[in-house]
Amino acid sequence: MICAIENLVSASVHLTAMIEHRQIRVNGIQMHIAEQGTGPLVILCHGFPETWYSWRHQIGPLADRGWHIIAPDQRGYGQTERPREVASYDILNLVADIVAIVKLSGYTTAAVVGNDWGSLVAAHCALLRPDIFRQVALLSVPYLPRIAGTHSPTEVLQRMYRGKEFYQLFFQQPGRAEAQLEQDVRQSLLMLFYSLSGEALPEKRWRPVVQKAETILDWGGLPEKMPNWLSENDLETLTQEFRRTGFAGGLNWYRNIDRNWKMTAFLVEATINQPSLFLAGERDPILEVYRNYEKLLEKSMPNLKGRILLDGVGHWTTLEDTESVTQHIAEFLSANCTG
Numbered sequence: 001m002i003c004a005i006e007n008l009v010s011a012s013v014h015l016t017a018m019i020e021h022r023q024i025r026v027n028g029i030q031m032h033i034a035e036q037g038t039g040p041l042v043i044l045c046h047g048f049p050e051t052w053y054s055w056r057h058q059i060g061p062l063a064d065r066g067w068h069i070i071a072p073d074q075r076g077y078g079q080t081e082r083p084r085e086v087a088s089y090d091i092l093n094l095v096a097d098i099v100a101i102v103k104l105s106g107y108t109t110a111a112v113v114g115n116d117w118g119s120l121v122a123a124h125c126a127l128l129r130p131d132i133f134r135q136v137a138l139l140s141v142p143y144l145p146r147i148a149g150t151h152s153p154t155e156v157l158q159r160m161y162r163g164k165e166f167y168q169l170f171f172q173q174p175g176r177a178e179a180q181l182e183q184d185v186r187q188s189l190l191m192l193f194y195s196l197s198g199e200a201l202p203e204k205r206w207r208p209v210v211q212k213a214e215t216i217l218d219w220g221g222l223p224e225k226m227p228n229w230l231s232e233n234d235l236e237t238l239t240q241e242f243r244r245t246g247f248a249g250g251l252n253w254y255r256n257i258d259r260n261w262k263m264t265a266f267l268v269e270a271t272i273n274q275p276s277l278f279l280a281g282e283r284d285p286i287l288e289v290y291r292n293y294e295k296l297l298e299k300s301m302p303n304l305k306g307r308i309l310l311d312g313v314g315h316w317t318t319l320e321d322t323e324s325v326t327q328h329i330a331e332f333l334s335a336n337c338t339g
Contacts, residue, residue, distance in 0.1 A: 016056055026100035032079035035070045037063025041107045043098055044071040047116020048250045051078035057322035065330050076249020078241055089252040091260040094121045095128050102132055111135035111333055115318055117253055126272045135336050137277040137329055139317050142294040143301055146267045152258040165212045171254040180216045181247045186239040195220020198283040198314035199227050206285045229320045275336035276301045279328055281313030
């Protein structure tokens with residue numbers, strides 16, 4: 001067992017050994033970025049609750065194939081600044097952060113790849129700045145086009161799940177989710193990573209809708225042993241980071257869904273027209289929430305080059321099937337280079 005743990009730690013150290021780290025000033029905040037390689041720029045946007053570290057398996061291999069890879073700790077996460085104001089985390093700021101990375105890195109164009117919440121950022125990068133972002137790959141969460149309507153997202157969700165608790169509504173009240181998640185950071189992260197993964201047993205799979213009396217830890221289950229794709233060292237790395245930063249930064253992204261809705265009325269029925277890719281795990285509980293959007297991708301992303309579901313994989317695509325994810329992204333970028 002000791003040898004096995006040492007091997008996992010050694011592999012993790014090897015993955016990140018060639019990655020360079022620096023702080024840059026973007027859009028009014030200090031942002032930490034991890035980067036490697038030279039060539040056309042590709043920006044990797046993580047989700048919740050993650051950091052740049054979730055791309056550790058992809059950064060090196062993609063850099064070796066001839067791209068300049070940058071994976072930021074996005075606004076509110078990791079070693080990047082965490083503004084106090086909830087409004088600082090709206091979608092326009094999140095996109096502006098990525099635009100600034102491109103410009104400060106000396107590029108005029110880039111490809112953008114996003115996972116989970118990072119998928120929404122990547123999609124809006126493509127929508128708002130098609131002059132910069134020429135290719136877009138969305139992982140785990142499909143493009144969610146703005147639909148014409150008079151009710152805000154939280155109003156719609158409250159009507160849909162009346163008498164119950166939908167996870168995005170639970171996150172709306174500042175301090176509420178933080179208190180539960182931060183009570184035992186390691187246990188919270190392990191529950192989320194395991195219960196949303198393809199390895200989760202049916203009775204321990206994450207549930208997006210729960211009874212109002214349930215706590216976050218009731219939404220999923222804990223594994224009897226560590227998942228095959230997550231080492232103790234990796235979990236400890238993320239645990240230390242979230243113990244230091246807390247979860248408020250990431251949760252504030254959710255607290256802007258109504259604000260984002262108001263700010264993007266001009267995007268009603270907008271399509272993503274760049275060459276695009278969608279990649280997800282076929283056992284992802286989040287994908288079940290957005291299944292209708294996934295089925296409409298050929299219409300909402302008319303230049304879609306691939307819609308790929310990975311067998312046996314859950315929500316954490318970049319971790320659960322590292323080689324397939326890297327290969328699909330590399331093939332997409334190579335085949336659809338637009339300059």
